[in-house]
Amino acid sequence: MVETTSAAGTEYTATTRAPVQSRLTQNAPLAPLVWFKSGGPAEWLLEPATVDDLAKFLANLDPAVPVMPLGLGSNLIVRDGGVPGVVVRLGKPFAKVEVIDTTTLRCGGGASGILVSSTARDAGIAGVEFLRSIPGTVGGFVRMNGGAYGRETADILIECDVVLRSGELVTLPAADLHYSYRHSELPDGAIVVSATFRGQPGDPAAIQEEMDRIAASREASQPLRSKTGGSTFKNPPGHKAWALVDEAGCRGLRRGDAQVSEKHTNFLLNLGQATSADIEALGEDVRRRVKEKSGVTLEWEIQRVGVAS
Template identity: 80%
Template sequence: MPPVRGRLTHGAPLAPLVWFKSGGAAEWLFEPADVADLETFLYALDPSVPVMGLGLGSNMIVRDGGVPGVVVRLGKAFAKVERLDDTTLKCGGGAPGILVTSQARDAGIGGLEFMRSIPGTVGGFVRMNGGAYGREVKDVLVEAEVVLRSGETRTLALGDLGYTYRHSGLPDGAIVVSATFRGHPEEPAVVQAEMDRIAAAREESQPLRSKTGGSTFKNPEGHKAWQLVDKAGCRGLRRGDAQVSEKHCNFLLNLGDATSADIEGLGEEVRAKVKADSGVTLEWEIQRVGVSA
């Protein structure tokens, strides 16, 4: 491995870093000191070594055999939020949604409230075109700064990202180090009220205090994934300690000691039952990374 100024750990367990609390280790976990440290490391790293970014681990299954290559996790140095003007914030790739929305509220910027409900970081939002409650990243993104697998830093405008539903055209190994979002002028009290409304809706409908990965499947055209799962008789379905949530059928839960194989296998069983029941093929929204044990 090339020398670093940040922290580079061999065989780092990833289960503590992801919401499902399951899965294997990273061959290498790199927490860069700053953008220059990340650039230098990736430039010097053997091009054959795979690289993957990790945010808060909320939308991810890490398979039990772990993740080969390098997992990059952005720390506090990448979690700053800066106000550029009356409607625009520049946010570090490691900044969580709750920080972005709090800063937007304090700055009198509306339109970013939906990020409050996504349990992830800016880097993940940008890569996955994260969204909720009728809005998504493509509606507010101006540009993103990314460090490519080659170590080159590039600024990409909205049109460069090839956004579709929960997907971007970012190349493998690219790490989002910052993003600029633009909202609209709004009274802080109005922004707070909208965030409170979203928080209440999540509390009512989602299993928030569970070991879960968020929405499991993408909503197919003309359908809601949870309704298809429920109609196929999968509410509460179990495989070991993995369970389809009884509160929200598009969430999978780790009730205790589920392996990632249990969780992913349960998801595949749900997909098969939905296909047999309705003819619809559900697509995974949760990222599944690494190798099986």
């Protein structure tokens, strides 16, 4: 598929020999890059230096090769057999946030929720404080309609710039993503390289107060210092996932070193040496018990990718 001269040098596709000025690593470990600290390697890990590099790389890549974007790895189970094809990780070149006007931000696809919300605060832009609570990047927020504390990405997104699997760079208005709860119709293999968010004018002190409230609420209710993947299951209509899990007697349930958090039952934990298979199987145990107890079928919110070992 791809030949590489070195992890940091000029890379070449085997079919076109087109140069790609990006970091390309074969058989790259992904466990250190995801919050669960488990799972197998990427067949190839691409860390592009520019949007143009990313576009050229995808344009010259065999269309049959799968491509998967990776942000902070906070809402992800990478299966133990690893991820075939190319994993694209947007690093520092894509982590910038620019203030456009008194209500608008242009954010790189690799920018964290903390950076976006803090930049908005400094500029007196309210309405994006909720991103402070989501441990992910802009690309993931856009793809999954990330949300918390009564707000979601659909409320603030104007448009996003996306490199399609074909290598074409396009701008998609929010309406084209057809957002629903934790879901968008972003094309498969597309990489969000930037997004434009709009809030409303606000007082920086009041914005900081709201961010502090959100941070304190998360600290009190979620296992933030554990190896976890964030919210495991979507909230079914009319229900809270954590309450259904608790009612089914799953608080503290274990499979090997994988455990349902005792602090927040919609979080799974890696207590030490859990494999991704342990974590996923524990999640399926929880789904089965909840179905038996309440008749509700929980849907995974955590993304599960790759192949089993």
